[in-house]
Amino acid sequence: MSQNILVLLEATADGQLAKSADGLLGAASKLGSPIALFVGQEENTESLASAAAALGAVKVLVSDGVADSYVAPIVDALAASFDKLQPEAVLAAHSDLSKEAIARFAARVGCAVSIDAVDLSRDEEGIVAHHSAYGGAYTVTSTATFGTLAVTVRQGAVEHRAAGAPLDIEKLEVASSNTKSAKITSVEIADAPTESRPELRGATRVVSGGRGLGSAEKFTLVEELADTLGAAVGASRAAVDAGFVPQSLQVGQTGVQVAPQLYIALGISGAIQHKAGMQTSKTIIAINKDETAPIFDIADFGVVGDVFVVVPQLIAALKD
Ligand SMILES: Cc1cc2nc3c(=O)[nH]c(=O)nc-3n(C[C@H](O)[C@H](O)[C@H](O)COP(=O)(O)OP(=O)(O)OC[C@H]3O[C@@H](n4cnc5c(N)ncnc54)[C@H](O)[C@@H]3O)c2cc1C
Structure with missing residues (x-):
């Protein structure tokens, strides 16, 4: 088998490279x-x-697809790339679109799938995916017993x-498989990040607030600290x-990871459901009374303390 690592990249609705690309190509380059x-x-x-080349893609395959079709053309293109390259692994973002594409692709070509990897490595037998399980309480590994391993990779990990x-x-x-496919009739970007505040998914810094903030009015303290740090806001x-x-800012098992x-x-x-969405953060700071x-x-x-006492001092110190 080749040491080709096929990386499915996504573009945003406004035609930019999705933020997941750097981690995916970085992970692929290790393998x-x-x-x-x-x-x-x-x-x-x-x-x-x-x-993509600037982020390390040694070759970029492009397929026209069918602009308004959801997923099916991606699966066709993945299958065609698979036949052409015989890759050792196929990496994709752990996004709704790529998860569905990878699942269908793996079923079509009959390869193993690992979901939500936080890292990848190689041992003497092949490629190994690393996962953070049960809210980060366990680190587990998975691999294919034969053939290609298809993996979705958690963004930012x-x-x-x-x-x-x-x-x-x-x-x-x-060659189109003519698989039935949902049609995309319109695209509306919900909760578009402002220029001053990054999008939660893929942000390098996140400031999140909980029930301890007490009200929507008081939650602005979270936003103030986030803006001071150039961070995204979570909850x-x-x-x-x-x-x-809004729910789009929820971090955790049933929110954004x-x-x-x-x-x-x-x-x-x-709570374990909150930790499931943030436990793999590199540095975690908690302020709680x-x-x-x-x-x-x-x-x-x-910091054991009242957020309304500690955070204004933190903001003042950061602004000094
Ligand atoms: C199926 C399922 C899925 C779930 N999915 C998610 C999920 O995706 N994400 C998620 O977050 N939760 C999720 N939950 C809910 C989760 O179990 C917790 O209920 C929730 O995370 C608690 O949120 P919290 O920490 O803000 O509130 P609380 O648990 O009420 O904690 C509030 C904290 O604020 C502190 N505090 C209060 N006032 C102050 C102050 N002035 N200064 C400093 N500290 C203060 C308190 O000491 C306390 O620790 C899920 C639950 C279930 C059952």
């Missing part, structure tokens, strides 16, 4: 030769391919970055359920 695949981005193929490569684009010939489910912020360099939890107790709060078990730095 072999990263070969990127884009589907259905005719207008800006060149700029997307250049961005892989730190390794590949060196840039010269641009090498190749048009991929894809616990209790804060969402109480109406402090993040793995930033810095995660600050304000007035969050640290209850010294027995479970969030302190996973925090690298903890």
Whole structure:
């Protein structure tokens, strides 16, 4: 089998390279030769391919796809790339779109799937995916007993970055399987991040608030600290359920899963369902007035105190 690592890349609705690309290509470069695949981005193929090469793709395969079809053309293109390259692994983002594409692709070609990897490595028998399970309580590994391993990778979890490569684009010939496919009739970007505040998924810094903030008005303290740090805003489910912020900001098992360099939890107790979405953050800081709060078990730095006393001082110190 080759040491080709096929990497399915996504573009955003406004035609940019999705933020998952750097971690995917970084992970692929640890294992072999990263070969990127884009589907259905005719207008800006060149700029997307250049961005992928700058992130380490040694070759970029492009397939026209069918612009308004959901998933099926991606599966066709993955299968065609698979036949062409015989890759040792296929990596994709752990996003709704890529999860569905990878599942269908694996079923079609009959390869093993590992879901939600936080890292990848190689041992003497092949490629190994690493996972953070049960809210981060366990680290487990998975691998294929034979053949190619298809893996979805949690965004933000892989730190390794590949060196840039010269641009090498190749048009991929894809025979359509004519699989029935949902049609995309319109695209509306919900809760678009503002220029001053990054999007939660993929952010390198996140400041999250919980029920301890007390009200939507007081939740602005979380936003103020986030803006001081150039961080994204997140929240616990209790804060969402109480109406402090929209559900799109929920971090956790049933919300967004993040793995930033810095995660600050304000007035969050640290329930297992919350930890499931942030435990792989590189540095965790917790501020909570209850010294027995479970969030302190996973925090690298903890402050036992009232957020309304501690955070304004922190903001003032950061602004000094
Ligand atoms: C199936 C299922 C899925 C779930 N999915 C998620 C999920 O995705 N994400 C998620 O977050 N939760 C999820 N939950 C809910 C989860 O179990 C907890 O209920 C929730 O995370 C608690 O949120 P919290 O920490 O903000 O609230 P609490 O547990 O009420 O904690 C509030 C904390 O604030 C502290 N505090 C209060 N006032 C102050 C102050 N002035 N200064 C400092 N600290 C203060 C308190 O000491 C306390 O520790 C899920 C639950 C279930 C059953």
